[in-house]
Amino acid sequence: MKPSRLRFKEFLARVRQGHLRGDRLVDPDAVQREFQRPFAGGPRHGRGASGPPHEFKYSRKYLFNEYALLLHGYYWAVGILLLVVLGSSLITLLPPFILKVCIDDIFVGKPLSLARLLPVGSLQSWIVASPKHGLLALVLILVAAEIMGVALSWLRVLAVQKLNYKLAANLRQRLHAHLSKLSLAQLADYRTGGIISRIMSDTDQIIGGIQNSIVTPAGAVVRMVLILIILISTNWKLFAVAAVLIPPLILVHLLIFRRLRPLWRNIQDDRSMLSSRVSDMYAGIRVVRSFRRSATELAEFGARQHTMVRKQYYTSILGRLLATGWAVFVPAIGIVILWYGGLLVLSHQLKVGDLVMFETYSIMLLGPITQMIDSMQAMQQNLGSLDRVCDVLSQPPDMPDKPGAVGVATVRGRFDLSHVTFGYRDDQKVLDDLNLEIPAGSTLAIVGPSGSGKTTLVNLIARFYDVRAGAILLDGRDIRDIRLAEFRKAFAMVMQDVFLFDGTIGENIAFGRRGATHDQIVQAARLANAEEFILAMDAGYESQIGERGNKLSGGQKQRISIARAILADPPILIMDEATSSLDSASERAIQSALDQLMKHRTTVVIAHRLSTVVGADAIAVLVDGRIVEYGNHRTLLAQNGMYHAMFTQQSHQSGDTLSDELNWTPVVRS
Ligand SMILES: Nc1ncnc2c1ncn2[C@@H]1O[C@H](COP(=O)(O)OP(=O)(O)OP(=O)(O)O)[C@@H](O)[C@H]1O
Ligand SMILES: [Mg+2]
Structure with a gap:
């Protein structure tokens, strides 16, 4: 076992060598080694969320098509959503403009010239009559905009969430239905962990992609374009000077963020590896203890935790760098605008209100730009999930019924x-x-x-x-x-490795036949010689049997599974x-029941x-x-x-x- 410092060094080396791809830190050899290392019960992820990363199996075009298919039937909801996003974007742009009008017109005692746009003559003349009236009108407009903004953001959030919940549920259902038809060999390939992560976390990721591919970019583009138009039309020279600082900021953001994302992902993988090791260890606790592996496991766990702490600290430093980049550039942009814009104001080429508005809008411009970058990067992860899910959905179902398949009466x-x-x-x-x-x-x-x-x-x-x-x-x-x-x-089968579900004894026996009555369950249990031990348990047929029936002995589990078969009463x-797992006495006790059971079938x-x-x-x-x-x-x-x-x-x-x-x-x- 390597000390955590060495592991961290390897990790750093991989980061420095630029093994970053999409949202992953990729070093095929290292990852492969990590995952092939045997452990009690073997690694459980399979090709799950934290399985070895792979290149996308499908092209981006295919995946985007899949997104479109996913939204099929929800186009109207998406359309309304886009309108709402557009509306709220417009409203957020209003306050700086109102401020400008206040500064340039109202505060210097001019009437509100905008009122001329109003169709109603009497209202128009009332507003123009005094700057105070103009101010009141502007304030009222702001109040109305605020109320609209709150209403729209309610609408937007609820609409997005409703759409998300519905789509995620649909997709999960579809995936579950498809997985349940795959061959046992195929399912063994995915492993339990992989199946769970596909049904639960991958679907959430995919739905997140709708936010990242449609909602965020739509709002961002609208705001970006409008702000650019306003800035350039206000004073293009000032815009040109201020804009010089934007590309370096974007570059810093992009560079650091591009690094950060795979690192976060890497830490997340570490966490899930740790949690699966813990769950393996406790699932196989008797094996671990009997082979005296607890101490080794604990030490390994500790070392991995140490490595993770180092990685977490490293990413916080990068995160701080990113924040510092913003903390430096954003005020710098403001300062440049104040300086050059101030010169323009002094030489009467720019109004004071325009300068104030310019400052605000140029800072506002940074929002949509970073949103676009971030959502494009997050999209990478969403596509990865979609890729994995498409991989499952494209598997042919196991043994589909032939077109001419018949029933058996x-x-x-x-x-x-x-x-x-x-x-x-x-x-x-x-x-x-x-x-x-x-x-x-x-x-x-x-x-x-x-x-x-x-x-x-x-x-x-x-x-x-x-x-x-x-x-x-x-x-x-x-x-x-x-x-x-x-x-x-x-068919009814009593299998070599009895599988019981977490639930009551009664439920597990009733698994054999839908709608079985309590009397039938009791009868089956009696024939399987299980009644005695069931009644001896604290809650009888209502007793919980624990995960996979781990509160029962091997022989008791077998008798329950025999009762299940007796209740099912099938021809084969x-x-x-x-x-x-039964002793001779118990076996003899149910032998007559088994003989009876076998007689007619x-x-x-x-x-x-x-x-x-x-x-x-x-x-x-x-x-x-x-x-x-x-x-x-x-x-x-x-x-x-x-x-x-x-x-x-x-x-x-x-x-x-x-x-x-x-x-x-x-x-x-x-
Ligand atoms: N899912 C599987 N994938 C690949 N090989 C398998 C699988 N299940 C069983 N085998 C292999 O098939 C062979 C027969 O296994 P099977 O389980 O049928 O034996 P068995 O006669 O039931 O043995 P036992 O008496 O120990 O239960 C074994 O060599 C086993 O390794
Ligand atoms: Mg066997």
């Missing part, structure tokens, strides 16, 4: 697997030319050593993945020709090591325990993705092959705690 539950070949990756063969038939209503047990492809096989049968070659038929029809939603309705049941069970396997209608012995033996318990024993070897071996161990488990390890490869 009644499922009898016969499966035929012919020449099934599958691998999770192209270069991998987990299942190899597998042939198997599972008659309707029968129970098939799959046994075999760890990693032989048992879970993979049931994943294919439930169509979590599609076969690479061959076909799986349900009741004689290729499962790829069946509408996926209806196909899945026919898949159980992957459903009872592996096609069941595929994966088990190391004999109790389930012995009674199955058929047993397939799977080794390295191939079925090496097939039959029922008696015929397989008679074959005197691998199954027989396992069986006799476990019989020899009788009395041992492993006695009723098939033990594959020593004999399998013989």
